[in-house]
Amino acid sequence: MPRSTTARIDLNALRNNYCTARERAGSAKAMAVVKADGYGHGIAQVASALADVAPKYAVACIEEAAAIRAAGLAQPVVLLQGVHAAGDLADCAQQNFEPVLHGEHQLNWLEQGGHAPDFWLKVNTGMNRLGFRPNELPAVMARLEKIGVGGRLHGFVSHFACADDAESTMTAAQTATFETATAPWPQLLKSVGNSAAHFISGQPLFDWSRPGIMLYGGSPVVGKTGPELGLEPVMTLEAPLITTRVVSAGESVGYGGAWVAQRDTRMGMVAIGYGDGYPRHAGTDTPAAIDGRRIRLIGRVSMDMLAVDLSNAPEAREGDPVELWGRTVGVDEVASCAGTISYELLTGVTSRVPRTSF
Template sequence: MPRSTTAHIDLDALRTNYRKACERAGNARVMAVVKADGYGHGIARIASALADIAPKYAVACIEEAFAIRAAGHPQPVVLLQGVHAADDLADCVKNQFEPVLHGGHQLQWLGQGNHLPDFWLKVNTGMNRLGFRSDDLPSVMARLEKMNAFPWLQGFVSHFACADDAGSTMTSAQTATFEAATSPWPSLMKSVGNSAAHFIPGQPLFDWSRPGIMLYGGSPIVGKTGPELGLEPVMTLEAPLITTRTVRAGESVGYGAAWVAERDTRMGMVAIGYGDGYPRHAGTDTPAAIGGRRIRLIGRVSMDMLAVDLSNAPEAREGDMVELWGRTVGVDEVASCAGTISYELLTGITSRVPRICG
């Protein structure tokens, strides 16, 4: 029989988090960001769980949008990276995809088409990844007017670089740039609000917000965990204890002998490793849990296994399930120990780990 290493997906928690985003969005409507396979949770099941409450989805690329259509959902889908080839625009028209256009080459493709999709323009307000500079926007709009493309232009999009940092002034500066750049076209819609922006007091979210990580229970704010922000974990990652033993004082565990017992210590091996997407850099003292009791990792994470100190769970036995993250141990805690963010952990769980709803 297969091992019982599993990612449990709580779709009720997902819906609760989406409603929390709606509450925080005020008058803005909320498009659900389900890119990267629904942040590792499974794009089809995530889209299905939100289908009756989310009026619009957002993804990175067109193949993710097709996955939503394959799951049977008709809502408009915003393509945050736009399109990667001219022919993609015809697919956008046919399937009600809304590309975010960010470069002159995409405008050229738009002008070559006989039929246009609904589309957005990306405004570069300081992130400096994608988008038209604010001072170039008048010429871009003039070009679109000459193409008679205005009826399909939905509005403007930008993205914040430092909204996760409460001490940064960059978000307010980007907002001011965005408002000034788009003010000549007040009838067009605006969207800037990533997850972090929902937690900035007084931050305008305009017409559409775009929550991502907060839908899955991860924190978008530096120094805060998802539960501290009122978010519920959607993924609980579990794996079984496959052996237990007592390591004597002075003995080591695992590769590189990275952990040496200071005293006789009962430990266990857990059937999960970096081959499953658990972070290799999560070392000694990274929290886990068993039977609701917090325990800790010891030594190095290997490809298929990791070791835990069972001193705080003396009744633990082979076959018991270890929570790597979930309701007892937050994914943000594990991410901090691994020197990364919850986004990477959730999207990094490999296909070797089955996702089970319930």
């Protein structure tokens, strides 16, 4: 019988979070970002759960878009990273994938002929990862018309670097740059809004927003948790207690003897570790929960196990499920203790942990 370590996926919470994104997007439509295997929740089940509410999906790459088609879903899929080979353009045209083109090499591929897909152009407004600079757009647009594919262009996208930081002025600057750069083509669509942008008062989201982490209940805003933003946790990561014992005052637990009991302490070992994607850098005092009661980790996280202090759960016994994150302990809390963000924790849960949905 396999261990009962599992990631339980609440699809109703997912749908509720999408509805929150759609409401906060105002007049913009919201494409559901389901890249990285649905942020670790399972791309097929996530996309299927949103199929009757999301008019469009967004992923990073063509293999993720293909997984959506394999799930039997027909909505258009935006490829945020574009395509990586000339032949991918024909596949995009056939499968109704909408690549975001961001470089000279991709324009060269369009010039090679064949049936061009509907596509978007990436505008580099200051993040400096991908995209054409604003002063390059007129030449790019002229080139597209010469190639004869201008009619396939949906519009322009950009991406914010600091939208998670309410104190930053960079989002406003990027927005102004984007508006100026795209103004000569008012008939084309525009998309800039990541999850964090949905929570910036007065921020234009234009025609299409792109909610990602907020769909899964994680916070996109520095200093806030998902529930504080009105978002519901979608993943509950659970693992069983596999033993309990009392360690005497002065005894240590785990590798490096990193935690030493100050008094006789009842503790337990939980069947999950960094081999399952639980963060190794989540140390002593990182919260967990048993039956709705908060407990804490002690010592170092091992590959397959971690230790918890059961002082606050005196009735806990072997076999009891321990919530590592979920509704009692937020994933943003655990991420903060581990010095990272909820995005990394959710996408980092390994294939060793089965996903079950309800």
